[in-house]
Amino acid sequence: MEQLKLNNADFEPISDKKFDTEKIAGESTSYWKDAWRRFRKNKLALAGVVIIILLGIMSFAGGPISGQNYYQNDLMNANQKPSAEHWFGTDNLGRDVFARTWYGAKISLFIGLMAALIDLIIGIIWGAVAGFFGGKVDEYMMRIADILYGVPYLLVVILLMVIMPPGLWTLIIAMTITGWINMARIVRGQVMQLRSEEYVMASQSLGASNSRLLFRHLVPNTMGPILVTLTLTIPSAIFTEAFLSFLGLGVPAPLASWGTMSSDALGSLQYYPFQLFFPAFFICLTMLAFNVIGDGMRDALDPKGR
Amino acid sequence: MKKLLEVKDLSVSFDTFAGEVKAIRGVTFDLDKNETLAIVGESGSGKSVTAQSLMRLIPMPPGKFTGGSIHFEGEDLTQKSEKQMESIRGQEISMIFQDPMTSLNPTMTVGKQIAEGLIKHQNMSKKAAHDRGIELLKLVGIPNPEARIKQYPHQYSGGMRQRAMIAIALACNPKILIADEPTTALDVTIQAQILDLMRELQEKTGTAIILITHDLGVVANAASRVAVMYGGKIVETGNVDEIFYNPKHPYTWGLLGSMPKLDNEDEELQAIPGSPPDLLDPPKGCPFVTRCPYAMKVCENHMPEYTELSDTQKTACWLLDERAPKVDPPESAKVGGSKVHG
Amino acid sequence: MAKYLLKRLGYILVSLFFIVTITFFLMKAAPGGPFASERKLPPAIEQQMNEAYGLNDPIIKQYGDYLVNVVKFDFGPSFKYTGQEVSDIIKRSFPYSLILGLEAIFLALAVGVLLGVVAALKHNKFGDYIAMVIAVLGISVPSFIMATILQYIFAIKLQALPVARFESFAHTILPAVALATTPLAFIARLMRSSMLEVLNADYIKTAKSKGMSERVVTYKHALRNAILPVVSYLGPLVVGILTGSFIIEKIFGIPGLGNEFVVSVTNRDYTVIMGTTVFFSVLLLFSILVVDLIYGLVDPRIKVTDGGGKE
Ligand SMILES: Nc1ncnc2c1ncn2[C@@H]1O[C@H](COP(=O)(O)OP(=O)(O)O)[C@@H](O)[C@H]1O
Ligand SMILES: [Mg+2]
Numbered sequence: 001m002e003q004l005k006l007n008n009a010d011f012e013p014i015s016d017k018k019f020d021t022e023k024i025a026g027e028s029t030s031y032w033k034d035a036w037r038r039f040r041k042n043k044l045a046l047a048g049v050v051i052i053i054l055l056g057i058m059s060f061a062g063g064p065i066s067g068q069n070y071y072q073n074d075l076m077n078a079n080q081k082p083s084a085e086h087w088f089g090t091d092n093l094g095r096d097v098f099a100r101t102w103y104g105a106k107i108s109l110f111i112g113l114m115a116a117l118i119d120l121i122i123g124i125i126w127g128a129v130a131g132f133f134g135g136k137v138d139e140y141m142m143r144i145a146d147i148l149y150g151v152p153y154l155l156v157v158i159l160l161m162v163i164m165p166p167g168l169w170t171l172i173i174a175m176t177i178t179g180w181i182n183m184a185r186i187v188r189g190q191v192m193q194l195r196s197e198e199y200v201m202a203s204q205s206l207g208a209s210n211s212r213l214l215f216r217h218l219v220p221n222t223m224g225p226i227l228v229t230l231t232l233t234i235p236s237a238i239f240t241e242a243f244l245s246f247l248g249l250g251v252p253a254p255l256a257s258w259g260t261m262s263s264d265a266l267g268s269l270q271y272y273p274f275q276l277f278f279p280a281f282f283i284c285l286t287m288l289a290f291n292v293i294g295d296g297m298r299d300a301l302d303p304k305g306r
Numbered sequence: 307m308k309k310l311l312e313v314k315d316l317s318v319s320f321d322t323f324a325g326e327v328k329a330i331r332g333v334t335f336d337l338d339k340n341e342t343l344a345i346v347g348e349s350g351s352g353k354s355v356t357a358q359s360l361m362r363l364i365p366m367p368p369g370k371f372t373g374g375s376i377h378f379e380g381e382d383l384t385q386k387s388e389k390q391m392e393s394i395r396g397q398e399i400s401m402i403f404q405d406p407m408t409s410l411n412p413t414m415t416v417g418k419q420i421a422e423g424l425i426k427h428q429n430m431s432k433k434a435a436h437d438r439g440i441e442l443l444k445l446v447g448i449p450n451p452e453a454r455i456k457q458y459p460h461q462y463s464g465g466m467r468q469r470a471m472i473a474i475a476l477a478c479n480p481k482i483l484i485a486d487e488p489t490t491a492l493d494v495t496i497q498a499q500i501l502d503l504m505r506e507l508q509e510k511t512g513t514a515i516i517l518i519t520h521d522l523g524v525v526a527n528a529a530s531r532v533a534v535m536y537g538g539k540i541v542e543t544g545n546v547d548e549i550f551y552n553p554k555h556p557y558t559w560g561l562l563g564s565m566p567k568l569d570n571e572d573e574e575l576q577a578i579p580g581s582p583p584d585l586l587d588p589p590k591g592c593p594f595v596t597r598c599p600y601a602m603k604v605c606e607n608h609m610p611e612y613t614e615l616s617d618t619q620k621t622a623c624w625l626l627d628e629r630a631p632k633v634d635p636p637e638s639a640k641v642g643g644s645k646v647h648g
Numbered sequence: 649m650a651k652y653l654l655k656r657l658g659y660i661l662v663s664l665f666f667i668v669t670i671t672f673f674l675m676k677a678a679p680g681g682p683f684a685s686e687r688k689l690p691p692a693i694e695q696q697m698n699e700a701y702g703l704n705d706p707i708i709k710q711y712g713d714y715l716v717n718v719v720k721f722d723f724g725p726s727f728k729y730t731g732q733e734v735s736d737i738i739k740r741s742f743p744y745s746l747i748l749g750l751e752a753i754f755l756a757l758a759v760g761v762l763l764g765v766v767a768a769l770k771h772n773k774f775g776d777y778i779a780m781v782i783a784v785l786g787i788s789v790p791s792f793i794m795a796t797i798l799q800y801i802f803a804i805k806l807q808a809l810p811v812a813r814f815e816s817f818a819h820t821i822l823p824a825v826a827l828a829t830t831p832l833a834f835i836a837r838l839m840r841s842s843m844l845e846v847l848n849a850d851y852i853k854t855a856k857s858k859g860m861s862e863r864v865v866t867y868k869h870a871l872r873n874a875i876l877p878v879v880s881y882l883g884p885l886v887v888g889i890l891t892g893s894f895i896i897e898k899i900f901g902i903p904g905l906g907n908e909f910v911v912s913v914t915n916r917d918y919t920v921i922m923g924t925t926v927f928f929s930v931l932l933l934f935s936i937l938v939v940d941l942i943y944g945l946v947d948p949r950i951k952v953t954d955g956g957g958k959e
Contacts, residue, residue: 288788396859
């Protein structure tokens with residue numbers, strides 16, 4: 001046996017012992033803090049946030065910085081390469097691509113944000129009503145959503161663009177008219193879960209702590225998937241806008257978006273590839289940023305995930 | 307005579323983002339031919355890690371051996387190559403897992419899952435393996451095995467799946483069968499059937515069994531020896547009678563106290579208060595010190611050595627030191643009227 | 649089996665009826681007559697043409713006629729190209745789209761699954777990292793931008809492949825790659841996370857505990873289960889390839905159905921729009937049915953065929 005120097009005092013009972021029974025209970029307190037901590041560790045997602053913030057700032061500051069505007073035709077200086085005067089060059093009408101790029105950022109981001117917001121509002125109302133009432137109401141509402149969901153999204157958007165007068169809001173409405181379904185399904189799922197857990201809680205008659213549990217545990221858990229979906233809706237709306245612009249169904253001039261800019265540059269790709277490069281690059285960068293933010297949020301909000 | 311299996315000072319850790327999880331720390335036990343050893347402990351005490359280490363099923367990394375040896379028929383399994391392990395797994399040592407709903411491959415017929423091992427280890431033809439599969443299903447008590455063998459796991463009930471698992475595990479007549487909580491996920495009535503089946507098969511085949519459970523009630527009729535595990539260590543070991551009628555470790559008392567009793571049905575079960583130690587930073591001394599009602603100052607900083615109470619019973623507790631106050635087990639740990647499954 | 653198929657066919661018919669109805673009334677509600685975009689016609693001639701195309705009948709009658717004709721796969725003549733039947737346009741252009749689509753689907757599946765499996769097997773190692781960078785980029789670069797990049801690099805700069813049109817296999821490479829990019833990236837991510845989940849499943853431990861080698865465990869046990877989510881993604885995959893073809897065919901000047909659809913949209917060629925929409929919907933609904941049937945074959949838990957069993 002190992003030589004230990006022990007005296008009788010060592011064999012006194014530990015008197016002031018506290019059992020650490022409630023240690024586990026403290027864990028769920030700071031769900032958001034935990035999620036934020038995990039998110040912060042994700043360098044890629046943080047970079048995404050920085051990019052979006054910068055794009056947001058530049059969409060307002062970009063024009064003034066360069067001292068150019070986005071709509072001034074200058075046919076004498078059409079199709080110029082990037083230079084000290086025109087940082088990103090000029091397009092086929094001699095308009096400054098730098099200023100247009102940031103103006104396009106404003107339009108593209110606006111479309112993305114609006115589409116996501118409208119999806120969220122309709123989705124929450126539809127999903128919450130279906131989820132709360134349950135039963136037949138739920139069944140019919142979800143059946144309708146299912147039928148709409150089965151129709152290819154872009155096909156519907158294109159058809160709507162055909163019959164509606166061209167414009168920014170036409171585009172947003174066309175995109176949201178079936179876009180909300182995904183959100184509605186997720187909200188409904190979350191509401192159903194919330195309901196069943198509420199029921200469990202009520203039956204346990206926890207009394208006053210109910211509302212605390214609700215806000216501490218249930219709301220965060222249901223908010224997670226909704227937030228992630230919201231984040232991922234933005235790049236998909238930006239994509240759709242660009243897609244429609246490529247088909248000639250984008251925002252009408254003088255409005256300019258990254259999509260219409262790319263589409264305009266397509267014809268002269270062989271000679272002036274830089275005209276396509278800038279808007280296309282920013283479409284990709286924005287989608288990339290939102291995608292990594294969305295992924296980062298999903299990982300951060302769902303501790304079980306990898 | 308040499309033991310079939312001798313595990314000595316086995317330690318396994320996991321590298322995680324939070325740090326090194328010391329899942330088991332110096333586990334020592336042995337196993338003879340034909341006997342059943344039960345490893346008992348609360349969830350998180352390191353039973354599954356121990357079991358899976360024996361078969362080298364712990365994914366490494368993140369897992370790693372940090373010490374000790376596993377001698378099977380005189381050879382150290384920790385030193386074997388992955389290829390050598392493949393011929394031991396399933397053939398010499400095999401394993402049944404806790405949840406029969408998830409431990410069978412859902413997209414492969416039960417027959418194929420049994421045949422795989424036979425074809426690999428015993429060079430059987432597909433046909434021969436199929437026929438042997440039918441025999442095995444019959445052996446584990448699955449009715450109409452000719453039809454059942456072509457079915458998928460989802461077509462089986464929970465109890466039947468666990469029987470199929472046993473058939474898979476026993477297909478190649480292994481010398482050791484490790485059953486990791488084989489009945490935990492099953493209904494009480496089916497639990498008893500599965501335990502009976504395992505005992506019956508052991509009589510027929512002579513396989514040694516390591517039965518892992520968190521429920522001492524399961525142990526009494528199923529095992530001959532018991533090792534009580536806590537916080538990655540074996541705190542007490544002995545034969546069944548010793549553990550049930552002469553337990554010396556306060557943790558064993560706690561486990562016994564948390565068993566349902568026959569005489570007073572409506573008495574609240576006495577769960578052991580507190581939670582298991584944090585294995586990222588385990589206590590320096592006895593792992594049970596934070597929850598032990600009899601904890602002494604010495605327990606905090608020094609791990610007690612094993613005290614040999616008999617040829618078979620060993621307990622690691624400072625209460626057994628002559629300088630410690632005399633403590634009697636609490637009333638709840640008396641087995642007199644305990645309801646023991648079996 | 650037969651009963652299941654009948655039920656599914658019933659659903660498909662109901663959905664199709666909705667789609668046909670909605671497109672019909674949407675097109676009727678569209679501003680400007682079918683000849684609006686053409687040179688201004690004298691009113692008398694326009695009147696005559698409206699008569700010829702049945703546009704002066706009451707709307708209900710037009711709708712009824714249309715339904716009957718759709719069943720006969722007769723979508724009437726094109727408004728824009730006189731003398732051409734919509735169904736002929738579809739028959740002529742669809743083969744191009746079909747070949748291109750199949751190539752893209754094959755590419756997306758083969759490469760996507762491979763990338764996903766590699767990523768999962770090399771979890772948190774270099775291979776995983778590379779595969780996931782490719783996947784994130786694939787999702788972030790829209791197909792039409794991918795198409796122009798490919799066109800610029802391989803056709804214009806390197807002159808290695810044809811810029812446009814559809815005359816040989818070489819012509820299909822760039823458009824197929826562009827079309828496959830996004831779904832390929834999705835499949836890679838899907839496959840990776842599904843494979844990682846499966847590799848942690850209990851039955852994988854069981855297979856290992858039987859002494860199965862790493863290779864058998866990965867390919868016989870894990871892959872088969874991990875591929876299931878990819879199979880259920882086949883439906884959306886077909887949709888993605890189909891809608892993607894609108895723009896890719898336009899960029900590469902391929903006379904396929906997607907291109908016809910886009911042209912008809914720009915021309916407001918209503919009969920062609922309706923015809924192609926209905927045709928696309930039929931195609932989609934049936935491919936989704938086929939996908940479901942395939943899923944039933946791959947996952948024995950989904951019972952499409954009848955047979956013994958408890959569930
Ligand atoms: N892959 C792993 N990574 C990190 N920690 C692990 C891993 N596997 C097991 N552990 C830890 O090892 C300890 C023992 O686990 P286990 O053997 O499964 O307990 P038991 O089977 O007794 O319930 C637990 O604290 C668990 O968190
Ligand atoms: Mg366990």
